[in-house]
Amino acid sequence: MCRALEPLGLVWIEEPLDAHDFEGHAVLASTFDTPIATGEMLTSTAEHAELIRAGGADVAQPDAPRIGGITRFLKVMALADHRNLQLAPHFAMEIHVHLAAAYAREPWVEHFEWLDPLFDEHLEIADGRMHLSPRPGLGASISDQVRACTVAEHEIRA
Template identity: 30%
Template sequence: MEDIQITGLRARAVNVPLQYPVKTAVGTVATSPLVLIDLLTNANVIGHAYVFTYTPLALKPTLQMVEELEALVKGMPLSPHDIDRAVTARFRLIGNTGIVRMATAGIDMAAWDAKAKAHRLPLVELLGGKARPLAAYDSHSMDDVELGTKRARDAVEAGFKAVKTKIGYATLDYDLKVVRALKQVTGETTQLMVDYNQGLSVPEAKRRGHALEAEGISWIEEPTLQHDYAGHASIREALKIPVQMGENWFGPDEMQKAVDSRACDFCMPDLMKIGGVTGWLKASAIAEQHSLPMSSHIFQEFSAHVLAVSPTAHLLERMDLTGPILEPVLQFKDGQAHFGNEAGAGIRWKEDAVSRFLV
């Protein structure tokens, strides 16, 4: 195959409606603000990816950062590892984190998508794996009792064997009320996990965690500030419930610090924040070295491919942030994610919908 070069880059900002707003203990994500990336090559293939900015306030800065990076990658070979090294060198002095990390990760994902398309392979096969059904969990919000039980029932009826809900209500009693209502629906055959989204102090996390120990919870996620690895380690030591974290690690180096601090029993890197597919592969090696079960955080289309080649693969998070603007290549059936033989990562824009939601 002839050498493939990057010839250009296109980025667009959209703000997409969500079926259910993502309510957390520390705020609500009411819409899905996304930067869509198209990486152009001289091989008649285009790599697609997107990044999620959490708030519309970050859309334009992230879009501009992606656009500015065109000057760095244009003319480079379609080699994600070389791109990663070039980006690392360029941003060493200011740090490859925040919006810089988000933008460069999006380009990394688009490069891997283009490379897989050029080889006419699904991304999972380009990475040396094989498409297979992946166990998934249905990821819900801070939904209170009525909506929470409805969504849990829908998930169980759809065949999911694991459901996550966000808690961190004003009182421990209300946390328990919601959890017990959901457990009535999930029963003993479906796991229930809880996510505090960094909403508690370390002492309060221990107090609430001890109360949850009798409720059959499968993991407690980010009970305190994500960067407080010592605090997470203290909570982990105090509780019988496994501690989950990782969605806010900006790069494998931060993951390594958390692991060295013994901060968690499980890990769930975010594909964007960890550094795209290239960053995920580095994180996967850390998880394997320390026997940490590894789950994904959002970006379900790309995450399915990289999780399938992760030695300690645990659960894929099902949280659809792109439904209105993406063709449904990834399918969920009987609690598992199924992705077929389409080349690349399975990202196909619905251009008419993209046009409607452009910012």
């Protein structure tokens, strides 16, 4: 299928195999001209390190919340940078736009308009680029709509 898609000039082919098939992704990445993007379903720095060591991705797609936060994401980002991989973080653009901005090569960042109601502020997108907010921290706060669906405290009784 990858060979059949090559004439279309795709930017990448995303997770063509099971996310944990690092060797299989490596075979595809070394065989085809279209870059292989994968990693969004991985849940740890160690899994990303194994994928990158195997040569299973041309485009790393870590997900900070899924792998344990910003510090672990930065570790994956350093591994990807060491191998000169492209970066396209998965989901959670309010977090990833800041992390991607620190990457050595221009990254990709996903955008989902349907998440806009979750936040009071919105990412500025102009000319195909996301712009970092000048606001403190991640630059976004959850909306009243989200607050209405959350619980400040919950007691668990044995």
